[in-house]
Amino acid sequence: MSSTKKLRACLMCSFLATPAEFRKQGCPNCEDKLEMKGDADRVLSCTTGQFDGVIAVINPEESWVAKWQRNDKHVPGVYAVRVTGQLPDEIVYDLEGRGIAVHSREMDD
Numbered sequence: 001m002s003s004t005k006k007l008r009a010c011l012m013c014s015f016l017a018t019p020a021e022f023r024k025q026g027c028p029n030c031e032d033k034l035e036m037k038g039d040a041d042r043v044l045s046c047t048t049g050q051f052d053g054v055i056a057v058i059n060p061e062e063s064w065v066a067k068w069q070r071n072d073k074h075v076p077g078v079y080a081v082r083v084t085g086q087l088p089d090e091i092v093y094d095l096e097g098r099g100i101a102v103h104s105r106e107m108d109d
Helices: 019-025 040-046 064-068 089-097
Strands: 008-010 051-057 077-083
Touching: 008 019, 008 077, 019 040, 051 064
Parallel strands: none
Antiparallel strands: 051 077
C-alpha cells in the first residue's frame, strides 16, 4: 500500500488494515472480542483513521518495540504507534459485561 491514509487502526490493539480488510477478515488480534468481520458499521466503530507512526512487527515475542507498544502478544503485522479515538461506550460495556478488560490505546501528548 502506497499510503497510510487509506488504513485504519484497531482501537483495541492498533493493528493497521484497510476498511475492506477489516470487513473481510476482522482484526487478527481482536476478532473474537470486536466481531468486525462482515460488518462495515462495526469496522467504523472499532477502528480509527487517526493515528501517528507505523511499526512493522515481525517477531512480537522478541521485539522490545512490540513490548513497549503492548503488542508482544499479538500477531506479526503493521501497527500504529499512537491512535486517536476510543471504542464507543456501548461496545466497552458489552466487552466488560463479557469479562473482557478494555484499555484505551490512545496516548496523551
